[in-house]
Amino acid sequence: xxxxxxxxxxxxxxxxxxxxxxxxxxxxxxxxxxxxxxxxxxxxxxxxxxxxxxxxxxxxxxxxxxxxxxxxxxxxxxxxxxxxxxxxxxxxxxxxxxxxxxxxxxxxxxxxxxxxxxxxxxxxxxxxxxxxxxxxxxxxxxxxxxxxxxxxxxxxxxxxxxxxxxxxxxxxxxxxxxxxxxxxxxxxxxxxxxxxxxxxx
Numbered sequence: 001x002x003x004x005x006x007x008x009x010x011x012x013x014x015x016x017x018x019x020x021x022x023x024x025x026x027x028x029x030x031x032x033x034x035x036x037x038x039x040x041x042x043x044x045x046x047x048x049x050x051x052x053x054x055x056x057x058x059x060x061x062x063x064x065x066x067x068x069x070x071x072x073x074x075x076x077x078x079x080x081x082x083x084x085x086x087x088x089x090x091x092x093x094x095x096x097x098x099x100x101x102x103x104x105x106x107x108x109x110x111x112x113x114x115x116x117x118x119x120x121x122x123x124x125x126x127x128x129x130x131x132x133x134x135x136x137x138x139x140x141x142x143x144x145x146x147x148x149x150x151x152x153x154x155x156x157x158x159x160x161x162x163x164x165x166x167x168x169x170x171x172x173x174x175x176x177x178x179x180x181x182x183x184x185x186x187x188x189x190x191x192x193x194x195x196x197x198x199x200x201x
Contacts (some may be wrong), residue, residue: 001013002038002040002044002046004046005047005051006046009047009050009051010050010051011050011051011052012051012052012054013048013051013052013053014054014055014056015029015053015054015055015056016056017056017057017058017151018055018056018059018093019057019058019059019092019093026093026094028098029053029055029097029100029151030096030100032048032053033097033100033101034100035050035062036049053101055101055185057092057093059063059087059090059092059093060083060086060087060090060092063082063083063086064083064106064107064108064109065109067079067082067083068108068109068118068180070173079106080104080106082090083106084098084104084106086165097109103117105157109158110153110158112149112153112160114159114198115149115152115153115159115162116145116146116149118138118159118162118164119145119148119149119152119166121141122162122163122166123145123148123166123170126166126170126171127137128138130174134178134185135185135186136174136178136183136184136185136187136188136189137186137187137188137189138170138174138188138191139189139190139191140170140192141191141192141193142200143189143192144169144170144191144192144193146193147169147193148162148165148166148169148170149162152164152165152166169191170191173191174189174191177189
């Protein structure tokens, strides 16, 4: 990492799922975030003062889910403080580490309404891609969109599996329809739920 920063000092550093890092790694970044300089095992100093560091974390995720369920109307400041207090109480991060960051941003769990918007955006991308590459128009009926959201969304994991469900229920069926019916450019494929509530194309 130090070599990359030496080569490109104006960089964005993304530390994903920081709560899984070993304590020695967190201690290392305490130095980076505090002093803006890191000395490696060869004694070479690397200047991090022109970098931007963003750390993501699932710390407090279960607490956030329960808090949102118990508080329909959320005061953003109180919510943020409650999450930080919980993370500190669980000793996931130390106060010293959190205080090194200019800002802590707390995200709300994804709602079903959000998941539906995500599903529609994902479907639009698939439909546009097929029309651009193959010249085939795809129309996904509303009941299937809602079924995709139902299968791909959970209160605990959000919309994590939406992409997989869209692949199974839309992309795979489009491919099957194209192979079985020899669909040509300009034709339309309509995908929906059949009488037995199963997807059809």
